[in-house]
Amino acid sequence: MKKNENTPHLNRRGFLKVASATGVAASAPMIFMKDAYAAKDFRNDPKDSKTVTLGFNVPQSGPYADEGADELRAYKLAVKHLNGEGDGGMMKTMKPSMLKGNGILGKKVVFSTGDTQTKSDAARASAKRMIEKDGALMITGGSSSGVAIAVQGLCQEMGTIFMAGLTHSNDTTGKDRRRYGFRHFFNTEMSGAALGPVLEKEYGTDRTAYHLTADYTWGWSQEGSIKKYTEKMGWKTKAAVKTPVGAGDFSQFITPVLNSGADVLVLNHYGKDMVNSLTQAVQFGLRDKQVNGKDFQIVVPLFSRLMAQGAGENIKGILGSTNWNWALKDEGSAAFVKSFGAEYGQPPSMAAHTCYVQTLLYANACEMAGTFYPPEVIKALEGFKFDGMGNGPTEYRAEDHQCFKDVLVVRGNEKPTSQFDLLEVVQEVPRAQVEYPHDMLGGELGPYEV
Amino acid sequence: MSNILEIKGVNKTFGGLHALQDVNLQIEEGETHAIIGPNGAGKSTLLNCCIGRLIPDNGSVTFNGKNMIGMEAHDINHAGMVRVFQTPEIFPELTLLENVMIPALAKRDGTFKFNPFKSLLKETAIHEEAMATLADFNLDRFHDHHAGSMSRGDKRRLELAMGLIQHPTLLLLDEPTAGMARHDTNATIDLLKSGKMGAMTKVIIEHDMHVVFSLADRISVLARGHIIATGTPEDIKNDPKVKEAYLGETEDE
Amino acid sequence: MDAILIQLLNGLDKGAAYALIALGLTLAFGTLGIVNFAHGALFMLGAFCAVSFQKILTISKKVKDESITFFDAYKEQPYLEIWWGDTGTAIIDYAVPLSIIMAIPVMLLIGFIMERGLIRHFYKRSHAEQILVTFGLAIIIQEVIRHFFGANPIPTPAPDLVSGSAAVGAFFGLNENLVYPWWRLIYLVFSAAIILAVFAFLKFTTFGMVVRAGMADRETVGLLGINIQKRFTIVFAIAALVAGLAGVMYAPILPPDYHMGMDFLVLSFVVVVVGGMGSLPGAVAAGFLLGVLQSFASMTEVSSLFPGIDQIIIYLVAVVILLVRPRGLMGREGVFED
């Protein structure tokens, strides 16, 4: 069987090495060479080069373009700090840290950028360009779980480390976890675990919830987690209705809530959907209602300041969870906000924070490993415990590459003191409360060597 | 002589307008039959009823012994009845040669044939026939010009060529010389009289009496949806009903 | 029963937006023969008239928040409030309805410039080329707006007085709990008024008669020798205005962002075609029909029976209507069929 002779193992390593190293001339004939690699030879090895390239893959067009722009600001700041320019930001507060401000492993950090367009195809194309053309050693960024999972899968195949940006679905480090993918951001499970007790305290145990859920993976993940934790404390779930993504007008989904007997509306929406559904829910007078003798409440499980801006007045007093907020007073956050503010004249968003931290963590892991060789870097990141980067003591759990740290429960600020002061922190939910067993969500990390 | 086309009791109304009323007409094999009549008499409607563009309210259209009513336009074409249009219905973006090759291909390939891998270069028979037909109409030197760029007279002759190349049993001509200069008209008359065209059974709708009397073996006169007379040119010239129909309407056109 | 009534209201409200957008689109289609892919962008520009007007009214005195040292955070107070006190606050509160005053000349001007500068050179060109050029224009307009206003939605609230809900149920003697937002009711009335105004304009003015004749038979009107060029410009400007007003008034319902036009573009084309090309009543009827059906399809009773129906209802209805009625609800033969 010809087939069997040619494919004893389906393994792409031999080819990758060649393709990555080549320019044009070498391309065609050498593809067929196999297994001609030395032990620590890997894609985009900077070798003697004086620089090392990182790939920043953020949405520059589409609904999350503003978030993407903020992510890019954070990346540029991180590169500055790594190269020893600027005030160093969190590099001074991160513990433990091997970062020296002389680039990574003595090589100056440079970067290339790409537009994910918040589409899996475009994001993968752009990541591939950075890996294949620009020689990026690490890919990071993104503002949606679909994109994160798609790019993470690609990076596993390519043997390039992926430090996820904003992605909140359980799947990223759950059923779709990958050895080469790392997530600093929290997830819906942690949102649920953090929000649950606060909701109980604020609204009691005798509540009936009505869910409106964006009809895609993140929405379902969010709905599942909130249901799980609210039902645990005695809430009933009246209904969970799926809404088309980008519906614009949600009136036909909101009106059934009015007379459903529910007294809490949970909006499992993000981005534009959240802004629209919340604005419209408030117009329908939901917040002025009394049901079952209680004030009707709206909950938005995932908040971001940029989205809060879009919702304007409507966000005031509404509870939700967030990964990080610039108003945090710890040393790390303060240092980051200070240098970000000095550079750009505005505070960083939570997406910017995650992206900044991810870049530093990757750089530090390379220093710890003493090499850019991805399997060693991965091992350095796995189980890495650190502090001083906001959110208190944090651990990159080895089994699923999920960061565990404090989660913020926030409320839309009733009396903002400035245009940036939109969310007030209600509680910093300690890490222990949001932790869950690593095998709860399933998934396989896959091999170190690809 | 046998009747090749038989129209019996055909009626057609548009809204309140009775365009055709109980029209009966027989076309004999080999003849050139002219249909004349004032504007709005229903001549074009009658042709459209024959070729399937319109479906008559009642009555029958029998061609070569087969009922044509309800048949698709392309099937009527393959039955052997081909129409040449009054306003040139050509393929303006194609060359003259292609314009003539298309009907030739229709004749050979039938209503549908899927032959995407055959090269046009290999269609030598069709190609030669098309060139010869163009030559018959004195159009061969323009064979690679776009049909849309030709003069109106040339387009009319192209129309005739497209009809002729299908070797129809019956050719329906809708004002073949309308809009032509006198010189071109005479040339067209000669064409229609001689050679392959001359031998063909033809129905001609025409305003120009010079053309009608030069070509027609028999003439039918249509007025207000009725056939008021049918006969040889001589009969028609002397028919009082025809004179009446045309009196006071001689100024039309 | 209540549920059906309220879903009907939702549907009418949605339909009102569809109908308004489709109205302008089909006006341009029918008279000028132009396939305008930038029509969605005009709707978006309308919404941004409201945004800019609000921004102008709320130009603020900035008081630095001294507790924040790393960057400049301000507590803002609009000058209007400082100068005129409560009157100023009230004016700002009414920013959206007041912005209509600004939107009318702005949209007419945009329509005028677009027609004179670009569209008129494309009357005789193929639909494919019209699509390409107007789509290109739409992208450019979008990017310009994004450059100035960012990609995030911008809140443009309705005036306080009408930001709440009306007790529709009590009014009709039904369930007391039955409420409906004032602003949506206003939008409904507003749309009806605009639609009637456009129809009346076409029906009762000589100008309108020429336009209607043009929609019936464009070639003949061209032969009439009337200054058709000027009329075309005006028709296009009106189409732009209708789209713009639809956008202005929609801003409180849907916080405007630069991409909102594209989201409505495809939908409005479906509405126009379902209504029948070149038919104004058709476009309005189709708009309301699709809006109402979309509302009903998302009722849990329906969507649990046919999963996913709420996602595809508009397209499904479009397919069915076009297959049953060759030219949509009220289209005429031979318009845009080649």
Next chain:
Amino acid sequence: MMKNLIKSNTVIMLIFAAVVLTAPMWTAPIGANYPDLLQKFAIFGIFAVGYNILFGLTGYLSFGHAAFLGIGSYTAVWSFKLLTMNVVPAIILAVIVSGIFALIIGYLSLRRSGIYFSILTLAFAQMAYSLAYSVLTPITNGETGLQLEQQDPRVIDSMFGVVVTDGLPSTNLFGTLMSGYSGFYVAAAFLIFAFYISLKIFRSPFGMKLLAIKSNQTRMKYTGFNTKPYLLTAFIISGMYAGLAGGLLASIDPLAGAERMQWTASGEVVLMTIMGGVGTLIGPLLGAGIIKYLENIFSALNKSELTEIFSFMPEWLQTIVVNISNVFVGEGWHLTLGALFMLIVIFLPGGVMEGVTKIKDFILGIFGKGEDNRTAEIEGEAK
């Protein structure tokens, strides 16, 4: 003499194949010589060439062809999951399944013409997209997109005892892996093949009849042609091309996402075709290349790279040029796209190919050999 040579199929195909296969070399100066973009050029080239068979020849403007691209991708990924990682069955199945869908959608949509046809195709594609994104998630994996899993059955592979060592298996063509440059060469081979078929169709009686339908469909009916099956055949062929492109996309990168079927994706292929030149053989390919280039390269440029590009200028001029061009690159690449659409339609109504023809005429004019150049390819053939 020269003209006949150029018109010969063999010569055209030789030149075409040479140009395509050397693409990694001549794209180097414009920074497009990396596997992913080259693969995209080839694959979207196939998509556009196929779309042109429908739109360019018959004039029917479909706004839903992305549906077939998506269906092809999903089919291919399922073939990888269920059958084998070899791309041959995946691509064959992708073409067949999208052909079947094209038959159904085409049969219904072709009952109408003009804009009614366009909206029907759009509606079908949007339904496919919406359902794939939500309700059909068990088949499509919704927003995330359909991916390979280690525990997929792959019955044929396991029958032949192919061992999956670690991690996910890779797609291959009898052992040659599909990623990187080899993926490009496989896609390029398909492009050459697809282009050859398209060339044959353009120069066949069948193709001429399609053009005649575009020119005057009514006349075709009275000339004795049943136009429906012609249109449907063209629709199915172009749908199968889209399925082939979708299958190749999935073969090179085994992931199929719903947004591949969205109207914007359908619109993209329309824009590629119009921009390159509707009804020309090469035009759609050029259009595909230009749009993909802008999307991938322009979106990635930033200020520091621009500074490098314009470093040959004096500093003051460099600053000005960099600042102006910065508006059009990076996040501004959409602006470039929009401007390009407008400029091309305004100045080159026949697309890029008209520009090429104009330049050719100009050069020929210099040498005093001005010829009557026309866009239709066929008439030269028939001589």
